Amino acid sequence: MFKDLDPLLHSQLRLAVMSLLISVKEADFVYLKEQTGATSGNLSVQIDKLNTAGYIDIQKTFQGKMPRTVCKITDKGIDAFDGYVKNLKPYIKRNPV
Amino acid sequence: MDKKFTEQESLAVIGEMIDRARNNVQKGSANSLIYYGYAVALVAMLNYILLQALDDKNMSFAVWYLMIPLAIAGHFLKRKLDRSAIVKTHIDGIIACIWKGFSVSIIALIIILFSMAYFDPYTTEHSWIYLSLITPMVMIMTAMAEFGMAKACRYRPFYWGAIFFWTGALLCLLSYVVLKKGDVQFIILAVCMIAGFVIPGYSLNKKAKQNV
Numbered sequence: 001m002f003k004d005l006d007p008l009l010h011s012q013l014r015l016a017v018m019s020l021l022i023s024v025k026e027a028d029f030v031y032l033k034e035q036t037g038a039t040s041g042n043l044s045v046q047i048d049k050l051n052t053a054g055y056i057d058i059q060k061t062f063q064g065k066m067p068r069t070v071c072k073i074t075d076k077g078i079d080a081f082d083g084y085v086k087n088l089k090p091y092i093k094r095n096p097v
Numbered sequence: 098m099d100k101k102f103t104e105q106e107s108l109a110v111i112g113e114m115i116d117r118a119r120n121n122v123q124k125g126s127a128n129s130l131i132y133y134g135y136a137v138a139l140v141a142m143l144n145y146i147l148l149q150a151l152d153d154k155n156m157s158f159a160v161w162y163l164m165i166p167l168a169i170a171g172h173f174l175k176r177k178l179d180r181s182a183i184v185k186t187h188i189d190g191i192i193a194c195i196w197k198g199f200s201v202s203i204i205a206l207i208i209i210l211f212s213m214a215y216f217d218p219y220t221t222e223h224s225w226i227y228l229s230l231i232t233p234m235v236m237i238m239t240a241m242a243e244f245g246m247a248k249a250c251r252y253r254p255f256y257w258g259a260i261f262f263w264t265g266a267l268l269c270l271l272s273y274v275v276l277k278k279g280d281v282q283f284i285i286l287a288v289c290m291i292a293g294f295v296i297p298g299y300s301l302n303k304k305a306k307q308n309v
Contacts, residue, residue, distance in 0.1 A: 005107075010102075012102050015107060016110050016114050023115050023186070024118050025187055025189070027183065028183035031183040035114065035118070088108060
């Protein structure tokens with residue numbers, strides 16, 4: 001009945017990033033940093049992991065002379081997030097908040 | 098922040114982040130609304146002044162051609178804002194779609210009313226009465242678009258803005274039928290643009306500043 005939670009998502013910062021990205025069309029690195037309160041270094045490492053897993057797409061562009069990183073959740077990421085929430089439910093039912 | 102955590106904490110993070118994204122209002126997101134509010138109010142007031150000043154009243158309506166460069170400038174302003182936006186939500190897409198549909202409808206409406214005015218099949222004269230419908234019809238359509246936008250972004254002042262436009266449209270009719278004055282509708286339009294676009298726009302931008 002209890003399925004293992006996706007270890008890639010069962011991490012506070014990566015889950016926060018995925019929760020934000022599932023709610024918006026696309027988000028800049030600056031926005032993710034503001035909303036999660038993470039440091040640039042840590043956030044950069046975590047979004048790279050999500051990108052490697054194919055959960056998010058990262059587009060690196062330039063706005064004027066400033067580099068810009070825009071993240072977008074992929075279909076695989078949406079499925080993984082849905083699966084994670086489904087698998088989470090039995091745990092929550094067992095130990096309600 | 099990248100520590101392992103309990104299922105309850107996990108649920109709390111999902112809820113908090115979705116809530117943050119949902120209540121997110123970006124700085125300057127109402128700039129386009131404020132811009133068009135001032136632009137249309139300005140042109141409407143110019144039209145009113147020219148109606149009083151010119152001998153050939155029909156010439157005064159040419160002032161609306163100013164909306165073409167103003168709309169082009171507005172388009173570039175919007176594009177610049179979109180490029181610098183740090184987040185794009187699905188709601189932004191819906192709102193953009195509402196206003197695109199509104200713009201197409203306005204063009205269709207103007208073509209229809211001008212065609213009816215110039216080529217009315219029931220009379221050999223031009224039927225100028227159709228042209229006096231432009232302002233109230235535009236206001237009704239603006240109210241409908243703003244009402245949709247209010248629902249999409251759950252921002253109450255936009256509901257009030259829509260009500261201003263609907264009321265304004267009815268006042269245009271009253272001014273025409275009761276006062277028999279067509280020029281008053283431009284003052285009504287200018288007031289509605291300020292009350293329905295500019296004031297809620299500034300209020301939304303203020304809310305966005307407080308969010309940061």
